[in-house]
Amino acid sequence: MxxxxxxxxxxxxxxxxxxxxxxxxxxxxxxxxxxxxxxxxxxxxxxxxxxxxxxxxxxxxxxxxxxxxxxxxxxxxxxxxxxxxxxxxxxxxxxxxxxxxxxxxxxxxxxxxxxxxxxxxxxxxxxxxxxxxxxxxxxxxxxxxxxxxxxxxxxxxxxxxxxxxxxxxxxxxxxxxxxxxxxxxxxGTNIAGKSEHELINLDAKSFDLAGKKVRVAQINVVDLPEAMERKEAFLQAMRTVSEAEHYDLFMLLITNVLDSDSTALVIGSGEAQQAFEQAFGPVKDAEISLPGVVSRKKQVVPQLTGAFK
CATH class of the missing domain: 3.90.1640.10 (inorganic pyrophosphatase (n-terminal core))
Structure with missing residues (x-):
């Protein structure tokens, strides 16, 4: 065979x-x-x-x-x-x-x-x-x-x-x-030894949502405040990748595996960001708290799909 x-x-x-x-x-x-x-x-x-x-x-x-x-x-x-x-x-x-x-x-x-x-x-x-x-x-x-x-x-x-x-x-x-x-x-939560570029590509998937190219990445941590100290560096890495790959929206979900809460960093075009906010609420300084959100498959992608439609 x-x-x-x-x-x-x-x-x-x-x-x-x-x-x-x-x-x-x-x-x-x-x-x-x-x-x-x-x-x-x-x-x-x-x-x-x-x-x-x-x-x-x-x-x-x-x-x-x-x-x-x-x-x-x-x-x-x-x-x-x-x-x-x-x-x-x-x-x-x-x-x-x-x-x-x-x-x-x-x-x-x-x-x-x-x-x-x-x-x-x-x-x-x-x-x-x-x-x-x-x-x-x-x-x-x-x-x-x-x-x-x-x-x-x-x-x-x-x-x-x-x-x-x-x-x-x-x-x-x-x-x-x-x-x-x-x-x-x-x-899987040791992020200290990895660059921001590595981390935003470690567990990331691309989706075509109503003709918009959307990237959703996720990293797991045990210390969310420590991860958020790298916020600006994460955002810069996300912008660089988005420009190179022409993403309309890039979302990085940072999940605390111990308490099952997340914070998301979000960048994108005005229309795409509007769709994101329709699904999850206002984004302030490219950041939004998402208590209880841990699953990209069930708690992120379906909501974004509906909002983009």
Missing amino acids: EKELVFGHQNPDTDAIGTAIAYSYLQNKRGFNTEAVALGKANDETAFALAKFGFKEPRVIKTAANEVDKVMLVDHNEPQQSVADIDQVEVTHVVDHHRIMNFNTTMPLFYLAEPVGCTSTIMWKLYQQYGVEIPQNIAGIMLSAIISDTLLLKSPTTTADDHEAVKALAKIAGVDYEQYGLEELKA
Whole structure:
């Protein structure tokens, strides 16, 4: 059987990388020939989880068509978030928990999307459906993905399925998910050693909202006031990237993982900023407090989509 690559979105997080690893293992057990790869280097949190459960970081690819004819996608479906030459390969499988947008194929495919907190929760159910035993290390990386995406089950995206998956996977992985979860989340909050440019691109996604090019980035911290000391430097980095990439709006969501509150820095054209304020309220000095907002997928993008329309 010809080889297929399995990967998550650009600027990968723990779900994008962890679920790619888990899906590749599952598909290989089912007779496919796959390799889990990544569309970017693992962040600190993901690197912590990979090391904890004995994985090497997947190799990073820029293009896929030079290697394979077919690919499998996890944790995304929008072309602008995928590999650069996604239009030159056949997508055979998608497992995702995001909205479906601008996604078209010429051939039938396996497509599974569920409104749960993490793609690895769907993957956990797929293992049960196909009767494939989950190894300890695979359980660990899937658990890590769910902890990451749901902020240790505190995000409003969290469902009953996520709770059930976390408990089951933690048992297989042999860890206390609450203790390990705090360690994992804290591992991803060290921003002191990174430049503002690195941080605003670490976990960022682009969206086409009613013809406007919108960039939403997010960083997790445990000390919000310390992060906000770098406000002007963040804004300058955002302006530089926006000018180069022609973004109509750039939003940086700075989330305190301990209290589940966020502050957003926002820059953009007058029309785009007006749409943002319609969704979230007045922005003062390029800053707005967003108590309880932690999820880009559920608490940011849908609201912006409605406002831009």
